[in-house]
Amino acid sequence: MLDTSAAQVPTLSLADQASDPDAFAQAFGTSFQRFGFAIVADHGIPQDLIARAWAETEALFALPDAEKRQYHVTGGGGARGYTPFKTEIAKDAKHVDLKEFWHVGRELPAGHRFADTMSPNIWPTRPEGFRDTFVELFAAFDAAGDRLLSAIARYLKLAPDWFDPAVKDGNSVLRLLHYPPIPADAEGVRAGAHEDINLITLLLGAEEAGLELLDRSQGEDGGRWLSIKPPEGAMVVNVGDMLQRLTNHVLPSTTHRVVNPPPERRGHSRYSMPFFLHPAPDFLIETLPGTITPENPNRYPEPITAHDYLYQRLVEIGLIKP
Template sequence: MLDSPAAQVPALSLQDEAADPAAFAAALGGSFERFGFAVVADHGIPDELIERAWAETKALFDLPDDEKRSYYTPAGGGQRGYTPFKTEIAKGASAVDLKEFWHVGRDLPAGHKFSDVMPPNIWPTRPEGFRPVFEELFAAFDKAGDRLLSAIARHLGLDPHWFDPAVKDGNSILRLLHYPPIPADAEGVRAGAHEDINLITLLLGAEEAGLELLGSDGQWLAIKPPAGAMVVNVGDMLQRLTNHVLPSTTHRVVNPPPERRGHSRYSMPFFLHPAPDFLIETLPQTISAANPNRYPAPITAHDYLHERLVEIGLVKK
């Protein structure tokens, strides 16, 4: 399943955003409009922090199964802590995904207005260095995400700071993903065809083969970023906000060749969400006679997220 042609997604540098914000915004927006994806190097997250995060991630998933499951809270919809292997299913899929994962969210001060919908983090006892590493990495992803959103705002003709109040105290989630070794005849794929729920997703770990996007002609295309680069894709909330001017592209993680299925695969997506009370309302400049408003009824980010979590099996009706 790894013979898909490569998607010709251009590699951009976030360093160019500081030197020429308008040019970077045009390049990023153009890549999103064509593919729903972008590849971004020089993203500002230190290599040594990423290496520490990979080490902590592997140590976490190497823990005994019963220890990991002690951090699983089914009633929480998988928002924090551990979610076991074969729990999540892509919308409309028949087979569950072949993965386990851990979620780190935003820490809120006591009594915060969003505390009822953004639960506190669950921190494991082991590995001992886990919490400080992922608090630091969450903040670094947040910073990179803000710069990318600023470029998206420019591309859409908005003020560069338009997204700032939308994502302040946003319900973003850092997911640590482990695709365990699987038998050669495993049913299903590591992550079924799906779209992301959020505004944008920032992904580390896509150098390992397997990530594919669905092209406009219906052909699956492999994403092959340069070493150290970040893959960024549009989520459904941004697609809805922009009336599909920026499309949320279907993607999947396919199984490796049989000889590689005895190896684990790890990745770290950061799902950048707005605050729960942010109203997803179609931007007027994205509505035209050729592109009429697909979403005349606005919806809050929290209500939209809840709908989608039910669809993928993390929240029960």
């Protein structure tokens, strides 16, 4: 029987990386290996930029439904622009998630070699300033993600810049999420139990209650749901399936969900902004030799490109119809 309690996920300061990168890497990697999650304060994304992004996210989702749906690309897999309420479903779930979202990707120059596999961004007419705000925020997330990947590389005894070529021009996605008010008898939850697809996810907005991770310290088949409650302004960071595969499960991609609030809070919206950090589409996800041991043999002898892996997973969660 699963129960819920507060998770003892440590809060780390990314500012400590500058003075002692090895100590920060050890603390960050240890939290990842134990929980698949870490909480990171002092992440370097300006608070005024974050405040502007929250305001424009609320304004975007307050637009009329018909206006938002003009930015939905049928058959586009939700890669860019708007995805309507009750579209995405967690793998093997019975009910669709109670959310709507908007995707912002990397701005590529004309003729870029990934133009065929990374869709161009879709920008709404309203709210004014939306494009400038989220291009800036995407770059800020990108920079924070690079610093965290450097710590992961150190923890895995790789060169600190090992991930740099993997994520240069990576297919990362900034998701603006709105969980609308829901009736007390709603079927399903705001986001069903799932794992992320990418390398790492950097999440703002988890201060609003609801995010829980499944602690598997008691084994693959048991565990408790642990609620994540970061300090205000801190970022929740978690392992995605691509990093789990790359590290042969040394760093686990932990199941997590967003549960519905208590009845007295169901009339309130919830907003969050996850940044799904992806490698470039042609990056080959191949098990790191240092993670293969007699006790942990290679689980993935066949490598796969990041593009092919992403496609498989988008089919599983209903965003692409094969």
